[in-house]
Amino acid sequence: xxxATKSKSTNVHSSFRYDLMAFLGHDYVQPAGPADAVAGVExxxxxxxxxxxQLAEVxxxxxxxxxxxxxxxxxxxxxxxxxxxxxxxxxxTARLSEITEHAWADLTVSxxxxxxxxxxxxxxxxxxxxxxxxxxxxxKATIGGVLSSNDSGALRLRFGGLRDLIIGITLAxxxxxxxxxxxxxxxxxxxxxxxxxxxxxxGTLGVITRAVFRLHPLPRSSRSFSVxxxxxxxxxxxxxxxxxxxxxxxxxxxxFENGATPAVDILFEGTEAGLKAQxxxxxxxxxxxxxxxxxxxxxxxxxxxxxxxxxxxxAVAKISFLPAEIDRFMETxxxxxxxxxxxxxxxxxxxxxxxxxxxxxAMKLRDSLQDLREQFERSTGSLVALYQPAGMPSIDTWxxxxxxxxxxxxxxxxxxxxxxxxxxxxxxxx
Amino acid sequence: MEARTLDELRAIVDxxxxxxxxxxxxxxxxDGLTNFRVMPRxxxxxxxxxxxxxxxxxxxxxxxxxxxxxxxxxxxGGALPVENGIVISLARMNRxxxxxxxxxxxxxxxxxxxxxxxxRILHNEYFYAPDPSSQSICSIGGNVAENSGGAHCLKYxxxxxxxLGLEVVxxxxxxxxxxxxALDTPGYDLAGVFVGSEGTxxxxxxxxxxxxxxxxxxxxxxxxxxxxxxxxxxxxxxxxAGMLPAAIEMMDNLAIQAAEAAVHANYPNCGGLLLVELDGxxxxxxxxxxxxxxxxxxxxxxxxxxxxxxxERALVWKGRKAAFAAMGRISxxxxxxxxxxxxxxxxxxxxxxxxxxxxxxxxxxNVFHAGxxxxxxxxxxxxxxxxxEEAAEALSSNILELCIAAGGSITGEHGVGEDKKKMMSKxxxxxxxxxxQRVRNAFxxxxxxxxxxxxxxxxxxxxxxxxxxxxxxxxxxLAERF
Numbered sequence: 001x002x003x004a005t006k007s008k009s010t011n012v013h014s015s016f017r018y019d020l021m022a023f024l025g026h027d028y029v030q031p032a033g034p035a036d037a038v039a040g041v042e043x044x045x046x047x048x049x050x051x052x053x054q055l056a057e058v059x060x061x062x063x064x065x066x067x068x069x070x071x072x073x074x075x076x077x078x079x080x081x082x083x084x085x086x087x088x089x090x091x092x093t094a095r096l097s098e099i100t101e102h103a104w105a106d107l108t109v110s111x112x113x114x115x116x117x118x119x120x121x122x123x124x125x126x127x128x129x130x131x132x133x134x135x136x137x138x139x140k141a142t143i144g145g146v147l148s149s150n151d152s153g154a155l156r157l158r159f160g161g162l163r164d165l166i167i168g169i170t171l172a173x174x175x176x177x178x179x180x181x182x183x184x185x186x187x188x189x190x191x192x193x194x195x196x197x198x199x200x201x202x203g204t205l206g207v208i209t210r211a212v213f214r215l216h217p218l219p220r221s222s223r224s225f226s227v228x229x230x231x232x233x234x235x236x237x238x239x240x241x242x243x244x245x246x247x248x249x250x251x252x253x254x255x256f257e258n259g260a261t262p263a264v265d266i267l268f269e270g271t272e273a274g275l276k277a278q279x280x281x282x283x284x285x286x287x288x289x290x291x292x293x294x295x296x297x298x299x300x301x302x303x304x305x306x307x308x309x310x311x312x313x314x315a316v317a318k319i320s321f322l323p324a325e326i327d328r329f330m331e332t333x334x335x336x337x338x339x340x341x342x343x344x345x346x347x348x349x350x351x352x353x354x355x356x357x358x359x360x361x362a363m364k365l366r367d368s369l370q371d372l373r374e375q376f377e378r379s380t381g382s383l384v385a386l387y388q389p390a391g392m393p394s395i396d397t398w399x400x401x402x403x404x405x406x407x408x409x410x411x412x413x414x415x416x417x418x419x420x421x422x423x424x425x426x427x428x429x430x
Numbered sequence: 431m432e433a434r435t436l437d438e439l440r441a442i443v444d445x446x447x448x449x450x451x452x453x454x455x456x457x458x459x460x461d462g463l464t465n466f467r468v469m470p471r472x473x474x475x476x477x478x479x480x481x482x483x484x485x486x487x488x489x490x491x492x493x494x495x496x497x498x499x500x501x502x503x504x505x506x507g508g509a510l511p512v513e514n515g516i517v518i519s520l521a522r523m524n525r526x527x528x529x530x531x532x533x534x535x536x537x538x539x540x541x542x543x544x545x546x547x548x549x550r551i552l553h554n555e556y557f558y559a560p561d562p563s564s565q566s567i568c569s570i571g572g573n574v575a576e577n578s579g580g581a582h583c584l585k586y587x588x589x590x591x592x593x594l595g596l597e598v599v600x601x602x603x604x605x606x607x608x609x610x611x612a613l614d615t616p617g618y619d620l621a622g623v624f625v626g627s628e629g630t631x632x633x634x635x636x637x638x639x640x641x642x643x644x645x646x647x648x649x650x651x652x653x654x655x656x657x658x659x660x661x662x663x664x665x666x667x668x669x670x671a672g673m674l675p676a677a678i679e680m681m682d683n684l685a686i687q688a689a690e691a692a693v694h695a696n697y698p699n700c701g702g703l704l705l706v707e708l709d710g711x712x713x714x715x716x717x718x719x720x721x722x723x724x725x726x727x728x729x730x731x732x733x734x735x736x737x738x739x740x741x742e743r744a745l746v747w748k749g750r751k752a753a754f755a756a757m758g759r760i761s762x763x764x765x766x767x768x769x770x771x772x773x774x775x776x777x778x779x780x781x782x783x784x785x786x787x788x789x790x791x792x793x794x795x796n797v798f799h800a801g802x803x804x805x806x807x808x809x810x811x812x813x814x815x816x817x818x819e820e821a822a823e824a825l826s827s828n829i830l831e832l833c834i835a836a837g838g839s840i841t842g843e844h845g846v847g848e849d850k851k852k853m854m855s856k857x858x859x860x861x862x863x864x865x866x867q868r869v870r871n872a873f874x875x876x877x878x879x880x881x882x883x884x885x886x887x888x889x890x891x892x893x894x895x896x897x898x899x900x901x902x903x904x905x906x907x908l909a910e911r912f
Contacts, residue, residue, distance in 0.1 A: 105666055106772040106803070128672055150614065161613070163622050164591050171865070179865035180858070185770045187802040188839035189577045189626050190846055190857055191884065192866045193590065196622025200614070217672030240532065246555075246646035248710045274714025281711075320612045324532030352533075352612050381612045398616040404606040408618050410872040415865070427617045 060176030073142030085424030113144030132159035150200030154251035168212030219269030470511035487603030500572030506847030540571025577626030595638030661702035692756030695749025761810035769833035
C-alpha cells in the first residue's frame with residue numbers, strides 16, 4: 001500500500017469512526033488494542049451497538065465503506081478459524097444480552113446473541129429447564145459465539161447439536177437487512193431453515209442477533225460412572241456394548257492420554273428407579289471391567305484440554321470420525337504422536353466428535369496435525385485445527401473443502417457480496 | 431419442448447423411463463393435494479444418479495423447469511408439475527445401499543419407502559425414527575424435501591435430525607455432497623438447508639440416515655376428558671413435571687366419532703381424548719407412567735386405559751392415524767389444515783376455532799400433535815350445498831391466521847408447497863423472504879427446480895385451498911396419512 005492510499009484509508013477511518021460515535025455515543029466506539037487481535041490480526045475499533053437495529057446499521061455502514069467486520073461475543077473462541085484477510089472493526093454483541101422470552105410452558109426461549117450461556121442456563125433453571133447443550137466456557141461464551149462456532153459437548157449424544165436445538169434465528173446481513181427465519185414453535189417447516197445455515201458459519205454470512213431454542217427439562221436425578229478399560233480394544237467393545245444396548249444414557253465419552261489406559265464415562269439421567277436399573281445393566285455390560293461412580297466433573301474433561309502450561313508448544317484440534325472405529329482412530333493418534341515424541345490427550349464422544357491436544361516441538365506438532373488430518377479425512381472424518389501455537393507455521397484450520405465449496409462461495413456471495421464479514425476465516429478462503 | 435429434446439431425454443432413460451402419453455401423465459398431474467392439477471410435458475423415471483444428472487443438465491441447457499417427485503403423498507402440492515415442465519420421478523431409485531449397524535447409519539436412494547428402512551433394520555432392534563402417517567407409502571426423498579415429521583418427532587426429532595449426508599444434483603446438473611457419515615463436516619451445514627427446501631434447491635439422489643436403537647419398552651395410555659381444555663391442561667402438567675414423552679396426541683369428539691366409525695379403535699366417547707406414549711428403560715417408563723396417570727386424573731380424566739398388548743397399542747394408533755381419511759365417514763367433503771401454535775395457546779385458539787366454526791355454520795374436527803402444538807383442524811363441508819365450499823376455504827384460512835397471531839406457524843409438517851405460498855408473507859416479513867430467495871439463487875440462479883413453490887406470487891385465477899382426497903391406497907386401507 002503506498003503512502004497516499006494509506007493516508008486516504010486513515011481518513012476514511014476517522015470520519016467513519018466519528019459518524020459511528022455520533023450514532024451510538026462515544027462510549028460505544030472504542031479503539032482496539034493488542035488483546036482484541038483476531039487470530040493474530042489486530043482490528044482498529046470495537047463497536048458495541050445497543051440493539052439489533054443499531055447493529056444492522058453499523059454493519060451496513062461498514063459494508064458501504066469497505067470496512068471488514070468481525071462479530072464478537074464473549075471472545076472465548078475468537079482465535080478459532082483462519083486469520084482474517086482483513087479485520088478492521090469488531091462488532092460486539094455485549095449489549096445485546098437479554099433473555100427476551102422464556103416461554104417455559106412451551107419449552108422455548110428467545111434470547112439475544114450476546115447473552116452468556118451461564119446467564120441463560122441460570123434463568124432457565126428457575127423453571128427446572130435447560131438448553132441441553134454443554135459448550136466450552138459457559139460463564140463467558142455467548143449464544144451468538146457458540147452458534148457461530150457450532151460448539152457442542154457430551155450432551156449431544158442425547159439431545160443433538162445446536163442444529164437440533166435451534167428453532168429460530170435473526171441475522172443482520174451486510175446490506176443492513178435484518179432477516180428472521182424459523183419461528184418460536186418447535187415444529188415448523190415454513191420456508192428455508194436458515195438457523196442451520198448460520199450455525200457453524202463462523203460469522204461469515206451474517207451477524208446473529210437473536211435465537212430461539214427448544215428446551216428440555218432438567219433431569220430429576222443424574223449419575224455418572226467411569227469404566228476403566230485395559231486396552232483400546234476393550235474400550236471399543238465396551239462402548240459398542242453400551243451403544244448397542246437399550247440403555248438410555250445421556251452422554252458417553254472416552255478419555256485417552258499417552259501412556260495411560262483409556263476410561264469410558266457414562267451419564268444417566270432420569271428417575272431414581274430408572275437410574276438404579278440402568279446402573280445394574282451397565283455393570284453387566286462391563287463384564288470384568290471395573291465400574292466406579294464418578295464425579296460430574298469428568299464432563300469438564302473437554303474444557304480441561306484447553307488448559308495447558310506452555311501455549312507455545314501445544315495444539316488443539318476438533319476431530320470427527322466414525323464412532324464405531326474409535327479404537328482405530330485413537331491408535332492412529334497414538335502412533336502419529338509417538339514417532340514425533342509428542343505428548344497427547346484426547347476426549348472422544350460416542351457421537352464421533354472429539355477434542356485432541358498435542359504437546360511438544362512446534363514443527364512436529366504441525367507434521368502430526370497434517371498427518372492426522374490426512375488419515376482422518378481418508379476415513380470420512382475430519383480434523384479442524386482450532387489452536388495452533390504462534391511459533392508454528394500455520395496450517396489451514398479446516399482441511400478438505402469437499403465438492404460443495406463453489407456452492408458455499410455462491411451462498412457467501414449472495415449474502416455478503418463485498419466480503420465484509422470475517423473475510424478469509426472460513427473454509428476454502430471464505 | 432422440441433421433439434429433439436424429448437429424444438435426448440428418451441436416450442437417457444430408455445423407453446420405459448419416459449412417459450408422454452396424456453393417459454399416463456394424468457397420474458402425475460397432482461400429488462396428495464388434488465385440487466391443484468397441472469399436466470407435465472413429460473415424466474422421467476431415472477434409475478441412477480448419472481441419469482438424473484444427465485436429465486437436469488438438459489433442463490439447465492434448455493431452461494426447462496423440473497419437479498422432483500417421490501411417492502406423491504404430499505399434502506401441500508409440493509410435487510405439483512410446472513406448466514411446460516417435466517416431472518422427475520425417483521420411484522425407480524429405490525435401493526437401500528448400505529446398512530452400517532456399528533455406526534448406526536443407513537445409506538438409501540430417494541425412492542426408498544420410509545417404512546422399508548425400518549423393515550430392513552428391525553431384526554437388529556433398530557428403527558428409522560421419523561414416522562409420517564404415510565410412512566408405508568411415502569419416500570425418503572419426499573421426506574427430505576418436506577422435512578417430514580410424525581407423531582414421535584416430539585422426542586426423536588424430524589427428518590432433518592436424521593439426515594446426516596446427502597448426494598445432490600444441483601439445478602445445473604453438478605453433483606455435490608453435503609455432510610456425510612461422520613458429523614460436523616467442515617463448511618456450511620448445507621444438508622440442514624437442503625432438508626425441507628421442498629425440491630427448490632436440487633434433487634437428492636443418495637441420503638445418509640441416522641438409525642436409532644429401539645427402546646427397551648413402550649407404553650401407551652389413553653385418557654378421556656370432558657373437553658380438549660382439560661386434556662390440554664393435562665398435557666401442560668406432563669410437560670411441567672419434566673417429562674418428554676415419545677408422543678402426545680389429542681382428538682376432539684368429532685375426530686373420535688370419525689375414527690370409531692372408520693376403524694373401531696374402541697376409543698372412549700368423550701370431549702377430549704389424550705394418547706400419551708412413553709418409551710425407554712422399563713423401570714424409568716413405569717415410574718413416569720404412574721405420574722402421567724396421576725396428572726390425567728387430577729385434571730379430570732374420567733377414564734384412563736393403558737394398552738395391554740402390542741395389538742392393543744397398534745389399534746390405538748390405527749384410530750389416530752386413520753383420523754384424516756375417517757372424516758369421509760361423517761362428511762362428504764373436508765379440508766385438512768396443518769398449523770402450529772405455542773402449546774399453551776391451545777385453549778384460546780380452540781375457543782376461537784369454535785367461534786369461527788359456529789359463525790360459518792360448519793363443523794371442524796380437531797386432531798393434534800399436542801406435545802408440540804401442531805394442529806390439524808379438519809373443516810367439514812358439503813360441496814353440493816351452494817356456498818359451503820367457499821365458506822370452508824375461508825374458515826380454513828382463518829384458522830391459519832389464528833395460528834400466526836398466536837405466534838405459531840402456517841405449517842408444521844405438510845409444507846408450504848403450492849397451497850400456502852400466499853400465507854408466507856403473513857408469517858414472514860419481506861426481508862426474511864428476500865433472504866431466503868438469495869439462498870435459493872445461490873443454488874438455482876435460473877429458478878428451474880420446482881420454481882413455483884414456497885414463495886408467494888400474485889394469486890392466480892382458479893387457485894384455491896384444497897379439499898382432502900384420500901390416496902387410493904389409503905381408501906383401500908393400505909396406508910394412512912396425517
